[in-house]
Amino acid sequence: MMWFTAKELIALPVMPTTPDKVKVKLDKLIGINSNLKRKRKGSKAFEYHLDALPDTTKTFLMQKHANALTASISKAERDEKTIDEKWYEFDNATTKQKSDAEERLKAALLVRGLVDSGKKKSAAIQIAVENSRFSYDTIRTWFYKKPGLNKICTDDWLPNLLLLNGLKVGDAKRAEFSEEAQQFFKNSYLRPHVTKTEAYRATVRTALANGWKVPSIDTVKRWCDANIPYELKVLLRDGKAAVNQRLVPAQRRTRMGMHALEMVSGDGHVARVQCELENGKIIRPMVWVFQDVYSSAIVGYSVDISENNEMLSIAIANMAMKYGLPRSFLFDRGSAALSDQVTGSMVKPSKKKGKYKKFDSTELEGLLQTLGYSSADINWTGVIEDNVGNKGNARGKPVERAFHSKGGIGQFERHPSFEGCYTGSSVVNRPMDYEGGKKGVSFNLFCELFDDWVIEFNNVIGRRTEMGRGVKSYQEVFDESYAVSQIRKPTPEQLRLCLLNKEMVMVRESGVFELMASKYKAKTDSHYKTNRYQSPMLYDYIGERITIRFNPYDMHSEVYAYDKHGRLIGAIQMIEDAGFRSLSAKRMQALHQSEMKERVNLLAQQADLMDSEKFKDAIESLKHDKSELGSVVPGITEMIPSMPKALDSFINTSNIDETDEDDITSVLLDMYKPASNG
Structure with missing residues (x-):
């Protein structure tokens, strides 16, 4: 690969088209460097080293050599599969393909048995033809060509007979499916909720516009199943979360060693x-x-x-x-x-x-x-x-x-x-x-x-x-x-803390406050309701706002009142509404009033008050002499002179027919004057 004659370099990229011109060009390129030129063994022709060639020619030859080497390696790999690879292919074959291979194996073993018993191979093959569906040439091919059973151990005949007319099943001619069409189909199909049929139809429409080759829908479906990994389908069609949930098995966690209420x-x-x-x-x-x-x-x-x-x-x-x-x-x-x-x-x-x-x-x-x-x-x-x-x-x-x-x-x-x-x-x-x-x-x-x-x-x-x-x-x-576990019991205070619903309320007269008793907060709602709560403990907080902690799902039970500093006042009971004509409620109200009178009377007796006379004397002792700095303002009657209570002693002296509206006071004074004594 490293040395080439002038004839081998004719018409290559940037090289002349005749041997003589090639020699002249290469001689100029190598100059005095005689190491790049030598005489080929067994010939009179000279050959030139790869480094003596122009870069364009050198690149072309290296690519050509690489392609040839790749092709030879691929062919060798196809022709020289190991027996393990063949058994792997057999394991991945379909049930029908395995059944056909087993049928071929029966025919081949019949031939081997007859030959071992002394018959000629041609006669043995003829007997196998009569007892199977295979022809003479087909069975003979198994032994002398492909797969060449004469050179293979009998134990390994089965995977080698996974053939179809001398070819491995699957190596038969396939329908053409353009690479661009394959990529377009994958892009169409690997999207959420897109079926294979929808992706195929889109691929066919695009292929007609671009001149791509697309096989039948059944072929494309088989190609999809064989060439697109399931994991990739899950990722691109169902998302990253589906990869964890569907491809990674769920943990099975044991509860052995735990106990009730541990978690x-x-x-x-x-x-x-x-x-x-x-x-x-x-x-x-x-x-x-x-x-x-x-x-x-x-x-x-x-x-x-x-x-x-x-x-x-x-x-x-x-x-x-x-x-x-x-x-x-x-x-x-x-x-x-x-x-x-x-x-x-x-x-x-x-x-x-x-x-x-x-x-x-x-x-x-x-x-x-x-x-x-x-x-x-x-x-x-x-x-x-x-x-x-x-x-x-x-x-x-x-x-x-x-x-x-x-x-x-x-x-x-x-x-x-x-x-x-x-x-x-x-x-x-x-x-x-x-x-x-x-x-x-x-x-x-x-x-x-x-x-x-x-x-x-x-x-x-x-x-x-x-x-x-x-x-x-x-x-x-x-x-x-x-029954056998140690469970921590909550204290009453901790249970009250669980009642997270808190509300600030105003304590009204009689130590009463109200809480909303329905889910409808607007007072204009016809279903708006309140519950009333009262306790003597709240008398000291009348007119003040306190915090109520309560169970919103059990408004009829007691609620807990806290002062403005967060200190617990106590549990407050609800006051039930009474029927308008309920006699029992009336008697109960009278009883409460009687109890309250007794309570306040008792408190009055225990109040340790000052004697009333002594208290009065103490107040009198606070009086001082008059300051003479002011007086009481007299009433309006004290400022008017005494006037007669009847008009018998008055005479009318007015001869005016029309009253002057502007001076009504003077007219009235002229109308009546006291009578003279003479």
Whole structure:
């Protein structure tokens, strides 16, 4: 490759077209450097080294040599496959291809057996032809040409017979599919929700305009399955989050070694049921559920018309009052769980790039922090990076299984009482009787039935979980562990802290204040209602504003009053409204008034007041001499002279017919004058 004669260089790039002219040009190029020219062995001709050639000619020869070398290597690789590669091809062949190869093997083994028994190979092949569907020339080719069974061990005949007319199946002529058309099809198909047929039709239209070759749709579909990796389809068609959720198997985490209330998983769920409120508004309630991770039992919940901080805190209070405080929590990145009222200045996760941020210490102290929990006790489910933003990892939250549309809460949402109000699992899966949000079940009925469902959910026998083992219910698993576990019980003050709903109120006369008792805050709303609360403890705060902490879902229970410095005043009871003609309410009111009289009389007796006469004397002692610096202003009657009370002694002296309106006073004085004595 390094040395060339003049004849071999004729008509190459920038080279002359005759041998003599080539010699002249090369001799000039090499000059006195005789090392670049030599006489070829076995010939009279001279040959020139590659470095003696012009750069253009040299590049052309090197590319030609590289192409030839690549072709020879590829051919050698095709012709010299190892037996392992052939067995691999056999394993990846179709069932029909393997069946054909086995049929060929039977015919070839028949020939080998007959030859070993003493027959000539030609006669043995003829007998194999009579007992198979193959011709004489085909069987003879197997032994003497391809694959050449005479030189191959009998144990390896099967993969070598995976042939079709002397060619490996798959090496047959394929339909032409232009490279540009292949790229266009991939671009069309590797997009969300685009089918192969849609991508094929777009490819055909574009191919007609550009002169590309496109085979039939079935061929293109097979090409797509064979040449586009499944992982790439998932990434480009379904997104980055789908890669993690569908290509990476989910963790199967064991609960062995845990106990009841070691960790609870909490999350909110928008019910798939339309509910009607008292004012006629149709809403879908929000349910917040705490599920024990160990047993999968629901240990606390709350229901509201929308997700808010209060419903999460009430769910914690409901759980704590019945069972106690869990050791740790598992939350998602929902707005309620991330609120400062719940977690305060703890370390909370940020959705941005999966990092964490620490909130300022000046923010509100959170409920969980006040209850004695630290950041290490609060666990957050991770997020998965998606093409647009991040996506929550539902597989990381055990409570999500309770929200499943087919099982779990989905069974409750399909209750017969919700006929026409069940919205379906999605907007594209509406039930036949769904009335499009025009009808709603009573919100109170929804809450009652949900409580019944929670009991049923916890007590279903034969749960197929790691702890239930197909025999026990969630509640049984929980109760067995709860009975032998040390659970931290909340103090009364901690339970009050769970009632995160706080409101500033004015204490009116009689130590009474009011709290809104409905979801409708506008006083102009016909459904606006208030509850009244009263206690003698509030007498000292009449006219002042105090803070009330209460359970918004149980307005009839006691509420807790705090003064302006945050000190607890006490528990305040609600005053029930009375019927207008209720005699019992009237008697009760009279009893309260009588008790109050006795109370104040007793207080008066114990007041240790000064004697009245002694108090009067003390006041008199404060009098001073007159200052003579002023006097009382006299009344208007004291400034008018005495006048007669009748007109009998007056005569009319006026002869004026018309009264002067401008001087009515003088006219009146002239009309009446006292009579003279003469």
